[in-house]
Amino acid sequence: MPDAPAIHSAPIVSTIDDPSRPITVKLRDLHKTYDSGANAVHAVRGLNVDIPEGQYISIMGASGSGKSTLLNILGALDVPSKGTYHLAGKLTSKQSRDELAALRNEYIGFIFQNFNLLTRSTAVENVELPMVYAGVPTRKRRAAALAALDKVGLADRANHLPSEMSGGQQQRVAIARSLVNTPRVLLADEPTGNLDTHTSGEIMKILDELHTKDGLTIIIVTHDPGVAEFTERVVVLRDGHIIADQATPRCGGPAVPDVRALSMSIPEA
Amino acid sequence: MFALWIECFKMGLRELWRHRLRSFLTMIGMIMGVSVVIICVSVVQGVKDSLIGDIRKAGKNMMFVFTEDTRKGIGTIGIQANTNLSRDDAEAIEIECDGVSMASGVQGSNVLIVSDTNTATVPITGADHKYTAIRNWGIEQGRDLEPFDLIASRRVCLIGQTTMRELFGDRNAINRTVRIGRINLKIVGVLEPKGVNPLGMDEDNALIVPLPIMLRDIMNRREPDAILCSAKSDDDVEFAVQQITQLLRQRHKLGDADRNDFRVSTLKEKEEQARTISNQMTLLMFFLALVSLMVGGVGIMNIMLVSVTERTREIGIRMAIGASTKAINRQFLIEAAVISTAGGTVGIVLGVSGAAYISSAIGVQPLMSPTIVAIAFVFSAGVGVLFGLLPARRAAGLNPIDALRHD
Ligand SMILES: Nc1ncnc2c1ncn2[C@@H]1O[C@H](COP(=O)(O)OP(=O)(O)O)[C@@H](O)[C@H]1O
Ligand SMILES: [Mg+2]
Numbered sequence: 001m002p003d004a005p006a007i008h009s010a011p012i013v014s015t016i017d018d019p020s021r022p023i024t025v026k027l028r029d030l031h032k033t034y035d036s037g038a039n040a041v042h043a044v045r046g047l048n049v050d051i052p053e054g055q056y057i058s059i060m061g062a063s064g065s066g067k068s069t070l071l072n073i074l075g076a077l078d079v080p081s082k083g084t085y086h087l088a089g090k091l092t093s094k095q096s097r098d099e100l101a102a103l104r105n106e107y108i109g110f111i112f113q114n115f116n117l118l119t120r121s122t123a124v125e126n127v128e129l130p131m132v133y134a135g136v137p138t139r140k141r142r143a144a145a146l147a148a149l150d151k152v153g154l155a156d157r158a159n160h161l162p163s164e165m166s167g168g169q170q171q172r173v174a175i176a177r178s179l180v181n182t183p184r185v186l187l188a189d190e191p192t193g194n195l196d197t198h199t200s201g202e203i204m205k206i207l208d209e210l211h212t213k214d215g216l217t218i219i220i221v222t223h224d225p226g227v228a229e230f231t232e233r234v235v236v237l238r239d240g241h242i243i244a245d246q247a248t249p250r251c252g253g254p255a256v257p258d259v260r261a262l263s264m265s266i267p268e269a
Numbered sequence: 270m271f272a273l274w275i276e277c278f279k280m281g282l283r284e285l286w287r288h289r290l291r292s293f294l295t296m297i298g299m300i301m302g303v304s305v306v307i308i309c310v311s312v313v314q315g316v317k318d319s320l321i322g323d324i325r326k327a328g329k330n331m332m333f334v335f336t337e338d339t340r341k342g343i344g345t346i347g348i349q350a351n352t353n354l355s356r357d358d359a360e361a362i363e364i365e366c367d368g369v370s371m372a373s374g375v376q377g378s379n380v381l382i383v384s385d386t387n388t389a390t391v392p393i394t395g396a397d398h399k400y401t402a403i404r405n406w407g408i409e410q411g412r413d414l415e416p417f418d419l420i421a422s423r424r425v426c427l428i429g430q431t432t433m434r435e436l437f438g439d440r441n442a443i444n445r446t447v448r449i450g451r452i453n454l455k456i457v458g459v460l461e462p463k464g465v466n467p468l469g470m471d472e473d474n475a476l477i478v479p480l481p482i483m484l485r486d487i488m489n490r491r492e493p494d495a496i497l498c499s500a501k502s503d504d505d506v507e508f509a510v511q512q513i514t515q516l517l518r519q520r521h522k523l524g525d526a527d528r529n530d531f532r533v534s535t536l537k538e539k540e541e542q543a544r545t546i547s548n549q550m551t552l553l554m555f556f557l558a559l560v561s562l563m564v565g566g567v568g569i570m571n572i573m574l575v576s577v578t579e580r581t582r583e584i585g586i587r588m589a590i591g592a593s594t595k596a597i598n599r600q601f602l603i604e605a606a607v608i609s610t611a612g613g614t615v616g617i618v619l620g621v622s623g624a625a626y627i628s629s630a631i632g633v634q635p636l637m638s639p640t641i642v643a644i645a646f647v648f649s650a651g652v653g654v655l656f657g658l659l660p661a662r663r664a665a666g667l668n669p670i671d672a673l674r675h676d
Contacts, residue, residue: 077589077669098593105591116586116673120287132276133591177590 014251016232021052024088024185024217025074031082032069032240043069045240046083051219053184056211058228058248059221060259061237067221068189070237074219075110075187076100088184105133109178111188115170117162123149123173124158130181148176152206168199175206186210188220192227204230225256277600281607284576295572296612298565299652303616303645304623306558307637310551311624314636317547324536324543330500331403332369333534334362334513339527352494353530356480358520359397359496365516368509370501373397374493376483382476383448384436391432393449393476395483395493401427401460403499411443411458414479422481427458429475447476452486454478465632506535562648565612566656573605573660584664585672598665605657606650613649617642 015021032044043066051057061067072078073085076092079100085092087107095103104110117126127145136144149155152172162170171191178186188207192200208230210216220231228234232251236244236259247253285292336352356374363372376395381388394400398414401407408427418425426447433442442456463472484490500509510533517531577584584597592600621637628635 072670075589077673098595101588101591101593101596104589110589112673116582116589118583118586129587130590132273133587133593133596135272137272138275181591 014232014247015052015055016247016251016253018052021054023050023086024053024055025049025051025219026086027083029083030070030073030080030085032066032073032078033081043240044073044080047240047242049235049242049245051185051217053217054211054215055233056208056218056231057220057233057235058231059219059235059237060223060225060228060257062223062259065237065259066240067223067237069240071187071189071219071221074185075108076103077110101133105130106181107184109181109183109186111171111174111178111186111191113190113193115162115167115174115194117170117173117177119162122159122161123154123165123176126162126173127177127180130177134181144180145176148180149173151179152176166199167195168202171195171199171203172206175203179210183216185217185219188218190221190223192222192224200224200227223259225258228256273596273599274603277596277603278607280600281604284604285607285611291572292608292611295568295608296565296615298561298568299609299612299649300616300619302558302561302565303613303649304620305561306554307617307620307641307645308623308627309554310641311621311635311637312628312631312633313547313550313554314638315624315628315633316631317543318636319633320543321540324540326405329503329536329540330506331536332498332500332506332510332513334358334496334498334517335532335534336494337530337532339530352490352492353521354494354496354517355492358517359493359498361516361520362496362498362513366509366512368500368505368512369498371399371403372496372498373399373403374480375400375495375497376480376488376490376493377495378483378488380449380476380487382432382436384445386438387436389432389435391435391474391476393426393478393483393487395478395480395487396497397480400477400497403497406463407461408458409461410441411456413458414477418479419481422479422485424452424454424482425457425479426454427460427475427477428456429460429473430462431471431473432476433459435474449487452482454482503537506537510535562652566609566652569605569608569653570656570659572608573601573657574663576604577601577660577664580664581667581672581675584667585669585675588667588669589673594665597667598661601661601664602654602657605660606653609653609656610646610650613646613652616649617645620645 027047027049030044030047031042034041034043047070059067059070069078073080074087076087076095079093087103090103092100092103118129121129124142124145127148128141131141131144146155146158149158152175154169154172154176157165157169157173162173165173186207191207192203195203204227207218207220211218218231220227222228229248229250231248233247234244234256235242236257244257248256334354336354338351354374359372359374362369373396377392379390380393382391382393396414397419398416401413414425414427417423428436428442428447436442436447437445442459445456446453447456448454460473460475460477465471478487480493484493498509498513500506513533514529518529521530523530587597621642624635624637
């Protein structure tokens with residue numbers, strides 16, 4: 001949906017070229033190699049990226065360019081093979097399994113293309129889960145979960161199972177779940193990939209509000225230029241390299257490249 | 270972190286309920302193990318208690334002296350042609366041992382008895398007039414044996430309720446005659462009903478005849494092969510046994526190196542035996558139960574491993590939103606413990622009701638000790654934890670990314 005103009009009307013404070021902002025995500029010479037038997041796959045090759053607090057940034061690239069690999073490392077679900085990743089000043093490669101789990105729990109909210117809700121738990125139970133692992137007492141948990149569901153407009157669906165909800169509703173439950181522990185950074189891997197245009201618009205509106213109203217740092221992986229145009233900055237990957245890092249038209253940058261065309265036209269760097 | 274325990278417990282219960290049939294089938298091993306052990310232990314303990322109760326009722330102060338064959342150096346069981354005991358021994362015991370209040374020579378045998386209408390094989394006992402007093406048996410009708418019956422070798426007898434029914438049906442047996450071989454005996458007394466003892470023997474199947482008749486006319490022997498005595502009190506039993514042993518050794522002219530040619534057995538001793546046997550059986554039950562709990566545990570481990578594989582993605586999701594290895598580990602451990610404890614609880618309920626049913630069927634009071642119920646409960650929970658360790662470790666060791674991609 002390249003034409004979703006309504007949201008742009010809100011005045012936004014750009015995080016682009018604002019040196020006073022602290023850096024939330026700092027990547028230096030980041031590599032990831034998958035060692036799948038005979039041939040190793042070099043999915044991410046020496047990335048250097050700084051993402052300031054409160055930035056709304058999209059990562060684009062053709063299928064197989066390393067977007068998900070990068071996002072999984074950013075989400076502390078995976079560890080880099082080489083290089084460093086600082087999240088809010090913490091060097092993640094120095095952390096143990098359980099410290100990374102705590103990091104995911106407190107610092108990171110994750111939204112997936114396929115929602116990844118617990119299929120046999122209700123919406124409110126799904127939203128409560130991160131708080132269960134954070135050790136929040138039951139009563140406080142329930143109240144916070146209902147508030148989060150209300151925020152994404154699903155207060156009336158609290159006791160529904162994921163199977164009783166539409167894709168858009170499920171993704172909103174996932175967003176509510178990602179927010180309950182007030183994360184430092186929200187990661188979204190093709191959050192609209194399984195949704196129709198209208199529903200995608202609803203989801204993007206929620207993310208946009210989280211950026212403008214709550215000042216949340218949001219990193220969104222997409223290959224839809226229409227989605228990328230909502231953000232402030234776009235990083236384009238190809239074969240694990242950054243081939244473009246620019247402001248979006250919304251923040252005075254050039255047009256967002258269509259990566260599907262890009263992968264065809266741009267020769268190997 | 271207490272909240273996480275409760276949460277894990279709730280998740281465990283929910284998972285159990287979600288796979289009702291599977292959980293039930295998994296629990297069967299536990300249910301069987303726990304219920305069988307509870308049934309066996311409480312019935313065995315109940316039988317023991319009722320046995321001991323009967324022994325006490327019969328008189329703990331009773332002592333039996335049996336003849337023992339020393340020639341081959343082995344004790345013999347059953348009726349022997351030769352006996353080392355005599356009626357004089359019995360009389361001497363009663364007179365000379367001050368721990369003993371009464372003593373009677375006794376001779377038992379299974380004999381075919383004929384009445385005017387029926388015949389029956391009955392365990393009959395030859396004894397003197399003190400027999401019913403020593404055994405603490407009452408006379409319901411008619412009279413007891415009297416000294417004169419013995420002195421005069423009168424052909425009279427006392428009859429038990431069952432024997433009376435078999436030989437005479439509903440008719441009154443008093444003053445009727447029964448025949449043993451060529452001997453006719455007149456029934457002068459009917460014994461009080463005593464019921465079945467815990468070994469299943471009918472105490473009312475009895476015929477008591479004067480010892481001289483039994484020895485001379487029925488068995489064709491000179492002396493009885495046993496002497497029944499009663500101690501003055503329960504506390505005198507051990508002392509009385511010593512006195513009897515000393516007296517008989519002296520009377521039988523045994524040297525210091527000679528073995529006793531008799532054996533004194535007490536009901537106190539029988540009580541100890543009942544206790545030992547039932548405790549050994551209980552121990553055996555515990556081992557059997559342990560084996561079946563282990564089998565149940567392996568079943569739980571198997572189903573938990575399947576569950577971990579099935580729920581790999583769920584585990585991935587939980588890890589992605591911040592579940593630590595400890596939390597995942599605990600979730601699956603508790604789930605296994607919930608299954609086994611539920612199985613154990615069902616087993617306890619089945620066991621307690623089964624024990625009550627079986628006990629009432631065989632006519633004893635089951636002994637339900639809270640200890641065994643507690644032990645069964647703790648063990649079944651323990652089995653879940655023990656056999657949940659491997660599946661839980663497997664779940665907790667999953668890589669978040671791989672688990673998340675699993676479908
Ligand atoms: N677990 C893995 N094992 C081996 N190769 C992988 C694994 N995950 C991704 N890859 C490879 O790494 C490259 C980048 O994948 P990915 O990050 O998923 O790309 P994108 O999300 O941009 O489509 C691809 O060539 C892919 O085949
Ligand atoms: Mg991808």
